[in-house]
Amino acid sequence: MKILVGNWKSNGNRKDKQKLLSALKKVKTNTKIILCLPFTLLYGDKTKVSIGAQDISLYPNGAYTGDISGEMLKDAGVKYVIVGHSERRKYHHETNEIVKHKANIAIQNGITPIVCIGESESDHKNGKTKSVIKKMLTESIPDNGGFIVAYEPRWAIGTGITPTKSEVESIHNMIFDVLKGLNRARTPILYGGSIKASNVKKFIDIPHVDGLMAGRASLKPETFLPIIKNMN
Ligand code: PGA
Numbered sequence: 001m002k003i004l005v006g007n008w009k010s011n012g013n014r015k016d017k018q019k020l021l022s023a024l025k026k027v028k029t030n031t032k033i034i035l036c037l038p039f040t041l042l043y044g045d046k047t048k049v050s051i052g053a054q055d056i057s058l059y060p061n062g063a064y065t066g067d068i069s070g071e072m073l074k075d076a077g078v079k080y081v082i083v084g085h086s087e088r089r090k091y092h093h094e095t096n097e098i099v100k101h102k103a104n105i106a107i108q109n110g111i112t113p114i115v116c117i118g119e120s121e122s123d124h125k126n127g128k129t130k131s132v133i134k135k136m137l138t139e140s141i142p143d144n145g146g147f148i149v150a151y152e153p154r155w156a157i158g159t160g161i162t163p164t165k166s167e168v169e170s171i172h173n174m175i176f177d178v179l180k181g182l183n184r185a186r187t188p189i190l191y192g193g194s195i196k197a198s199n200v201k202k203f204i205d206i207p208h209v210d211g212l213m214a215g216r217a218s219l220k221p222e223t224f225l226p227i228i229k230n231m232n
Contacts, residue, residue, distance in 0.1 A: 002204065002231055003188055003211030005034045005114060005150065006218025007054065007082060008041075016219065017041050023221035024049055031211070031231045034080050035218070036114070039068055042076045052080030052114065055088060056102050070109035081106045084140050085116045086154045096139035107145035114148045114213075115140050118193070121155035129153075129167075130174055137178055149175060149189045150213045156193025158215060163193075165202055172208040197226035204231055 017037065024033065024047070036052035045051065053076075057067035073081060083106065084099035094102075103113035117136040119129045133151070141147060151171055156162050163171075172189050179187050191203050192213030203209050212231070217223040 001030060001032050003032045003034065003148065003190060004228060004231060005036060005052070005080075005082075005148075005190060005192070005211070005213040006224060007036045007085070007192075007213055007215045008038060008219060009054070009087070009215060010038060011219055012038060012041060014041065017045075020219075020221055020224065021045060021047050021049070023225060027225060027228055029228050029232060031228055033228065034114075036080065036082050042073070042078060050079045051077060052082065053078050053111075054082045054085065056081045056083065056106050056109075056111070056113075058098065058101055058105065070105045070111060073106075073111055074109045078111055080112045080114055080148075082150075083113045083115055084136075086118050086152060086157060096136055099140040100142065103140065103142035103147060107142050107147070112146055112148060113142060114150055114190075115142075116150045116152055116192075118152040118154045118157070124153060124155055129171065133171060133175065134178055137175060138182075141182075141184075147187060149179070149187055150192050151175060151189060152192035152213065158194070160194050162195075162199055162202075165206060168203055168209065169206045172206060176208040195227065196223065197230050200227055200230035 033049040034052050036054050057069045061069045083102040088094045106113040119132040123132045188210035190211045190213050195212050195214040196217045
């Protein structure tokens with residue numbers, strides 16, 4: 001089963017969520033849909049799509065003002081959490097070590113981490129993608145338990161620019177080989193970065209592309225539903 005993650009980032013209100021969830025109710029698909037919402041929208045829905053968060057605290061419940069702990073996410077019914085998104089790495093200075101720690105905390109709370117990795121534009125231009133990705137991957141994944149990897153080149157996020165099919169194929173093969181070497185060959189590997197309905201077919205049949213992650217296009221039924229349709 002292919003996976004489609006919608007990452008709402010810091011967007012959306014209750015009305016937007018209701019609109020998308022009711023549109024999704026009518027959709028027939030074999031794709032597993034995970035909607036990663038802002039904290040303010042996590043509670044209170046009976047829906048067949050899986051709900052995910054976009055961050056998890058490094059700390060347990062306690063005196064950590066502003067933090068949302070793994071226990072709280074679990075209580076809210078969250079099944080997935082994005083860790084190490086490039087925007088968290090950039091604006092909140094999250095290192096591989098922090099990302100790994102957050103992934104471990106998610107697993108301790110029965111939540112599957114979606115571990116994001118991706119090279120910068122200059123790494124890409126200088127032919128360093130594979131070495132950068134390998135290091136990010138091995139240093140960011142949890143010690144035990146199931147997880148998902150999302151490969152999202154930083155230069156492809158929100159830019160409308162995507163890598164070529166052969167670039168994605170070669171990086172996903174490498175990610176698979178690394179995971180296999182760690183006895184974690186069954187980990188789903190997603191591609192993300194400027195996904196829209198018209199480029200789904202380009203990526204979805206590549207070997208070791210187990211699904212996609214969409215940001216902007218996941219916010220509205222008009223752009224999200226055609227992606228789901230093209231994944232079948
Ligand atoms: P985008 O974002 O689809 O808007 O490029 C993807 C992401 O950051 O997950």
